[in-house]
Amino acid sequence: MRDFSGDHRWLSINTATIRKSGGKDLPLTEIIEACVQRGIRAISPWRDQVAAAGLAEVSRLVRTHGLELSGYCRGGMFNAKCLVLVVGGLPGALQGKPEHKDIALSRTQVRDGIAELLDYARQVRMPLAIEPLHPMYAADRACINTMEHALDVCDELDPQRTGAIGVAVDVYHVWWDPKLRQQIERAGKDRLLAFHACDWLTPTTDLLNDRGMMGDGVIDIPRIRGWVEAQGFAGYSEVEIFSTGNWWLRPHDEVLDTVIARHMTAV
């Protein structure tokens, strides 16, 4: 397992983490500058932020600064290491109007959709990373909720383990799973495409936007990272914190400085 305590070369910032600064929207161009100032080498931007700042300008900044992209949220390609798939749940549920209750049907449709996308992804050499989301999002955001289920889909669609499809391990979504270590070992290096970090707070006051800073919650992040790296994963540790009530209210400089410090002590 790599030693993160001396520097933050393996830190990537998911740009949602400083989407707001002091409660106000922070443009992606300023997010990038703030990261570059601190020697952060990689980011994972969100499509809406790229659209707002302009793709050409964002591309120029990324190239100028030699930034790497540990992922791209969600959909789209853009030179990222992998495309993170948040696969969706029951149609309409995110809008509070679920069209049916057949989660097995949604899971079949998701599997078929990924199969179709995989053909194209192979052509353009863009690995697909299925991100299992926490079961509390099964209805409205993603009906793949465990590593085991995600890997079952990978095995079905890519039995030869070509590297075209794998998983994104976000500790927030999977930390509770009693089979987590076993499934990380099952995934192996070729299926471990991304590693995301934040923390689970007790109490958690909001299902979506009350994620914690690493070290402030109950997840033993170094233990999980140890399992992932024991398989040979050597990519970025991407920090993604949605926090309407705390971190998004603070100045982004403070947030980034805290992320860097915690990356060295609590990841």
Added chain:
Amino acid sequence: MRDFSGDHRWLSINTATIRKSGGKDLPLTEIIEACVQRGIRAISPWRDQVAAAGLAEVSRLVRTHGLELSGYCRGGMFNAKCLVLVVGGLPGALQGKPEHKDIALSRTQVRDGIAELLDYARQVRMPLAIEPLHPMYAADRACINTMEHALDVCDELDPQRTGAIGVAVDVYHVWWDPKLRQQIERAGKDRLLAFHACDWLTPTTDLLNDRGMMGDGVIDIPRIRGWVEAQGFAGYSEVEIFSTGNWWLRPHDEVLDTVIARHMTAV
């Protein structure tokens, strides 16, 4: 699968469902009267409600009315069909001060604790029902979060399937699980000790107290009940709804009448 559409003989009310009436505490004695008035044959009371009303008085009422107890929440015995175990998570987490982050350790302690309790439970012929809670409660309420994990514990502690230990299936906690049907079949009749119903709302606005009335959410309850009954389960369908923002604000008569109606159409 039994037909619930003609009457509510298999309905049991978890008394937390009408713990409040119009926003105010409703004593257990009045809860019992309201249930009896409607021909409800079984309840599952909470220990704090029993303590407040007095054990002797509650026992008298239960006997007088010939009420059955589909469970008892949580701990204690009291002639119930089974003792529902909500096994706990990380020590201190429920108070917001987790003492450690080693969920594997908590799980080992829970297994050891159940093993010890099981000896006594066998003597008094009180089956223990492990209730897997939704993974969003893994830190602070229960670190057994899937049917598979609960059944692993059952198999380890009671390989002969004596009926001394099994599971309580609450659709709210397990509906999302892609292995749910498989694990219900694995459980079989002797391990299926209780069936609880409520619904998962989209959106869910509170992790604990925003449970939905059956039919108002995304859970295909009849499908899950069908799987459980295909194994031979023929006990009560216990309704348990924690709802600070909706049902607990309404008069309990309205809540009970709605529960009975939905029991016949959405369970």
